[in-house]
Amino acid sequence: MAVVSISKGTVVSLTRVVKLALLAMSLPVGVALAQAPVKGGALIYLEQQAHTNLYPPAGGFYPNGGVLNQITDKLTYQNPKTLEIEPWIAESWTVNADATEYVFKIRPGVTFSDGTPLDAAAVAKNFDTYGLGNKELKHPVSEVITNYKASEVIDPLTVKFTFTKPSVGFLQGTSVIGSGLVSLKTLALPFDALGDATKIIGSGPFVVTSETLGRELTMTARKDYAWGPKKLAHQGRANLDSIKYVVTPEDSVRIGALLAGQAQVIRQVQAYDEKQVLSKNYLIYAAPTRGVNNSVVFRPDNPLVADLKVRQALLHGTNAKEIVSTLFSANYPQAKSIIASTAQGYVDLSPKLTYDPAKAAKLLDEAGWTVGAKGLRQKDGKEMVLTAYESLPQPQNKETLQLVAQQWGKLGVKLVVLAGDAGSRVVDSLDPMKTPAAPAMVGRADPDVIRSQYYPTTRNVLLQKSPLAPKVQTFVDDKLNGLLEAIAAETDQAKRMALVGEVQNYVIDQAYTIPIFEEPQAFAASPRLKDFTFEAVGRPSFYAAWLAPK
Amino acid sequence: MTRYLLGRVGQALVVLAVTFTAAFLLLQVLPGDAIMIKFMSPEMALTPAQIAEIRASYGADLPLWQRYLTTVGNFLTGNFGYSIQAGVPVSQQLATNLPPTLLLAALAFVAAVVLTIVLAALSNLTGMGWLRAGLQSLPSLFISVPVFWLGIMLIQVFSFQLGLVSVISPGPIEKLILPVATLAIPISAPLAQILMRNIDEVLTQPFVAVARSKGASRSWVLWKHVARNAVLPTLTIAGVLFGELLAGAVVTEAVYGLSGLGGLTYQAVGNHDTAVLQAIVVISAVAFVTINLIVDLLYPVLDPRLGRKVAAT
Numbered sequence: 001m002a003v004v005s006i007s008k009g010t011v012v013s014l015t016r017v018v019k020l021a022l023l024a025m026s027l028p029v030g031v032a033l034a035q036a037p038v039k040g041g042a043l044i045y046l047e048q049q050a051h052t053n054l055y056p057p058a059g060g061f062y063p064n065g066g067v068l069n070q071i072t073d074k075l076t077y078q079n080p081k082t083l084e085i086e087p088w089i090a091e092s093w094t095v096n097a098d099a100t101e102y103v104f105k106i107r108p109g110v111t112f113s114d115g116t117p118l119d120a121a122a123v124a125k126n127f128d129t130y131g132l133g134n135k136e137l138k139h140p141v142s143e144v145i146t147n148y149k150a151s152e153v154i155d156p157l158t159v160k161f162t163f164t165k166p167s168v169g170f171l172q173g174t175s176v177i178g179s180g181l182v183s184l185k186t187l188a189l190p191f192d193a194l195g196d197a198t199k200i201i202g203s204g205p206f207v208v209t210s211e212t213l214g215r216e217l218t219m220t221a222r223k224d225y226a227w228g229p230k231k232l233a234h235q236g237r238a239n240l241d242s243i244k245y246v247v248t249p250e251d252s253v254r255i256g257a258l259l260a261g262q263a264q265v266i267r268q269v270q271a272y273d274e275k276q277v278l279s280k281n282y283l284i285y286a287a288p289t290r291g292v293n294n295s296v297v298f299r300p301d302n303p304l305v306a307d308l309k310v311r312q313a314l315l316h317g318t319n320a321k322e323i324v325s326t327l328f329s330a331n332y333p334q335a336k337s338i339i340a341s342t343a344q345g346y347v348d349l350s351p352k353l354t355y356d357p358a359k360a361a362k363l364l365d366e367a368g369w370t371v372g373a374k375g376l377r378q379k380d381g382k383e384m385v386l387t388a389y390e391s392l393p394q395p396q397n398k399e400t401l402q403l404v405a406q407q408w409g410k411l412g413v414k415l416v417v418l419a420g421d422a423g424s425r426v427v428d429s430l431d432p433m434k435t436p437a438a439p440a441m442v443g444r445a446d447p448d449v450i451r452s453q454y455y456p457t458t459r460n461v462l463l464q465k466s467p468l469a470p471k472v473q474t475f476v477d478d479k480l481n482g483l484l485e486a487i488a489a490e491t492d493q494a495k496r497m498a499l500v501g502e503v504q505n506y507v508i509d510q511a512y513t514i515p516i517f518e519e520p521q522a523f524a525a526s527p528r529l530k531d532f533t534f535e536a537v538g539r540p541s542f543y544a545a546w547l548a549p550k
Numbered sequence: 551m552t553r554y555l556l557g558r559v560g561q562a563l564v565v566l567a568v569t570f571t572a573a574f575l576l577l578q579v580l581p582g583d584a585i586m587i588k589f590m591s592p593e594m595a596l597t598p599a600q601i602a603e604i605r606a607s608y609g610a611d612l613p614l615w616q617r618y619l620t621t622v623g624n625f626l627t628g629n630f631g632y633s634i635q636a637g638v639p640v641s642q643q644l645a646t647n648l649p650p651t652l653l654l655a656a657l658a659f660v661a662a663v664v665l666t667i668v669l670a671a672l673s674n675l676t677g678m679g680w681l682r683a684g685l686q687s688l689p690s691l692f693i694s695v696p697v698f699w700l701g702i703m704l705i706q707v708f709s710f711q712l713g714l715v716s717v718i719s720p721g722p723i724e725k726l727i728l729p730v731a732t733l734a735i736p737i738s739a740p741l742a743q744i745l746m747r748n749i750d751e752v753l754t755q756p757f758v759a760v761a762r763s764k765g766a767s768r769s770w771v772l773w774k775h776v777a778r779n780a781v782l783p784t785l786t787i788a789g790v791l792f793g794e795l796l797a798g799a800v801v802t803e804a805v806y807g808l809s810g811l812g813g814l815t816y817q818a819v820g821n822h823d824t825a826v827l828q829a830i831v832v833i834s835a836v837a838f839v840t841i842n843l844i845v846d847l848l849y850p851v852l853d854p855r856l857g858r859k860v861a862a863t
Contacts, residue, residue, distance in 0.1 A: 044718060044719065046718065050636075050813075050817070052635050052637065053588075053635070053636065053637030054637070055637070133600075135603065135607075138607055140589065140596060140600075140604075141596070141600075192632040192634070192637055192638070192639075193637065193638065193639075194637045195635075195636040195637025195638040196638050196642070212646060212809050213636070213638060213642065213643055213646045213647070214636070214643070214646070214647070214809050214813055214814065215646075215807065215808065215809035215813075216809075244719065246718055246719070246807060247807055248718070248807040249807060249813075250702070250804060250805050250807070252702055252706075253702070253705055253717065253805065253806075253807065256706060256709075257709075257710070257717060259710070260709065260710040260713065262716055262717065262718040262719070263718050421580070421581070421582075421822070422582065422587045422820055422822055423580055423582020423586065423587060423822050424581045424582060425582075426582050426586055426591060427581055427586070427590075430590070457597070467597050467598055467599070468598065470598065
């Protein structure tokens with residue numbers, strides 16, 4: 001597919017006809033690519049939500065990542081196609097055999113936009129902050145860095161990091177948005193001052209030159225930028241002169257403005273709006289987030305879902321295909337495992353994820369849950385009523401859960417979907433009695449993401465007993481945790497991938513998770529926008545982007 | 551008069567103090583708080599001990615009365631605290647968002663008043679019955695149009711279809727045209743309804759018949775005698791409506807992507823951002839109290855009978 005190879009984000013269309021039309025339409029694009037990209041120009045980007053605190057480890061929130069990815073560089077670059085780790089600010093690196101010591105050689109001549117050098121000392125201070133946090137300034141620890149011990153500046157361009165335990169995911173962890181490198185001046189500010197984008201001083205191809213809080217910000221290209229990832233085709237400064245980010249919360253206004261030519265790219269296009277965009281020959285970019293799929297997870301500490309047979313019944317009673325075809329589009333592939341098919345170490349488990357309502361009903365019967373008077377399953381006088389809160393950042397999550405509720409309803413299981421206020425949601429989500437089921441998803445292109453999602457002291461989606469989840473009575477799965485620890489520590493790549501396969505099988509065999517679809521981050525763009533790319537987990541990059549003449 | 555003024559200002563201060571306290575207590579009753587929402591979310595993966603440290607650093611672990619006194623002290627010294635979600639001082643958020651909302655609300659209010667006067671005057675001066683009926687039913691139409699829908703329609707037609715104004719990167723005046731229209735139309739509706747009804751009522755008063763029989767023209771009677779009498783109840787409603795403008799601004803600002811108090815409130819409510827909400831409540835209360843004070847003080851100016859009564863007390 002020519003379309004796919006032109007833009008690194010996958011361009012997928014709704015129907016075959018549209019796909020062919022798009023293919024035909026994109027041919028001149030290929031010709032244009034052969035010409036030199038246009039230098040200069042101002043891009044207008046419409047974002048659905050205002051960014052929040054821009055402390056780099058908080059870059060996972062989509063609007064934050066959209067800003068941070070343009071203004072900060074990372075120590076390493078993860079190739080979005082191969083997922084290999086390539087040089088960027090680090091020219092080279094060495095890792096000891098048990099992954100407890102990492103030494104990075106820093107590229108000379110790199111400066112932050114405030115003029116200070118990006119050298120070994122700056123890198124050391126960045127990772128000391130992200131790895132250990134800073135209590136005085138309230139900087140929290142980064143999710144992607146585990147077992148961090150200390151840094152050591154060996155010479156002005158060499159830095160060494162040591163870890164208390166093997167930390168295999170660290171190398172990939174240096175490439176993610178959450179590890180964006182910022183000036184010492186930024187790190188000297190308290191956490192509460194980092195919501196002002198102009199204070200985030202990075203070394204990236206763009207610099208935030210002005211901001212109206214909550215409404216818009218302007219990024220200007222750095223003319224002296226000369227340290228993009230070495231293996232990229234584009235080198236030197238960014239093609240665009242500037243990018244204007246405008247927060248436009250209303251979906252119809254974003255799409256209308258794009259189609260009316262008032263903007264060139266917009267983030268967050270719902271599946272039901274895709275047709276409207278494609279019919280005007282505009283493009284949909286569905287950038288894969290390559291992590292843990294959009295799923296429903298169980299909290300087995302709750303007696304209702306403690307029985308494996310009950311969880312298996314609900315797994316086979318969930319019709320993911322119907323959800324994808326009813327609510328979403330071809331850009332939201334049906335899940336075939338707990339992680340995306342574009343993720344590292346993915347194994348196809350679709351034979352274990354079949355929709356089989358007869359089997360589901362049989363499993364529930366076997367577990368002792370019989371259909372009662374109101375069509376609701378009962379056991380020992382208890383009714384099978386589960387509760388889950390909708391997740392606001394996930395696309396159409398309320399509708400997804402409501403459809404799941406309909407499907408489970410046919411089995412005699414009731415799922416109550418709550419919207420709730422943010423406070424109740426946070427509190428109840430930590431209590432398995434209040435939320436026996438929950439929606440879950442996280443993007444990161446390293447198998448470490450599975451550990452991060454399931455391990456008791458990190459995101460802990462299953463709510464295992466841990467200091468993070470004081471309401472949990474007993475539930476702990478030592479086998480699962482052992483596998484997750486092994487993934488974090490295994491230095492042999494082949495063995496690590498085997499473990500990743502094993503953990504996927506284990507989670508599905510235990511029916512802890514019902515995977516639904518692979519979540520993309522959906523953008524729509526004008527056909528004038530060329531070389532619009534994405535980093536490994538779908539955050540936009542405008543470094544090489546340019547605007548063709550009207 | 552001075553005593554009256556002092557009394558009214560004193561009342562206003564009491565209202566403010568009560569509002570401040572009620573808002574503070576209600577915000578404390580909500581389940582969870584901004585620190586919890588930001589730092590207890592699973593992606594932060596912080597241990598209860600770490601969260602407790604963060605809570606202590608924000609002073610959130612102190613007893614209620616102590617936090618209340620601190621907050622009062624901070625507000626009196628102009629320190630509104632930090633927005634935990636946005637990561638900026640609340641004063642900075644207010645500096646960005648308050649002026650555009652005040653400008654939008656003031657312009658929309660002026661536009662609504664102009665629209666009201668035009669509607670009322672036209673419907674009373676026109677001799678044609680069908681036009682009069684049409685104009686008098688317009689407010690009912692305006693009042694039933696949802697602000698949200700009106701905003702989207704105006705954008706679709708005037709910006710996306712006709713290309714007359716830009717909503718994404720407009721000039722300083724251009725950006726106010728559609729939002730002001732969106733806000734002014736529904737606000738003008740109740741004003742026009744009340745003004746028209748009052749004019750009709752005043753027109754039946756004997757002094758109008760006297761004036762007419764002396765040979766005054768219809769329009770002269772309307773402006774000189776009727777308007778002044780009919781405007782008083784309208785003024786009361788106008789004071790209340792100005793407050794409603796702030797609420798209407800939430801929707802308008804969201805549709806047009808304008809920065810303002812509306813969007814700020816929406817975000818802060820979603821995240822239980824207590825410091826921001828406390829500041830917004832206080833500002834809104836100040837606005838309400840001030841406007842109603844002005845309205846009260848205007849009564850005696852418009853109707854000398856009221857002034858005498860005040861002086862007598």
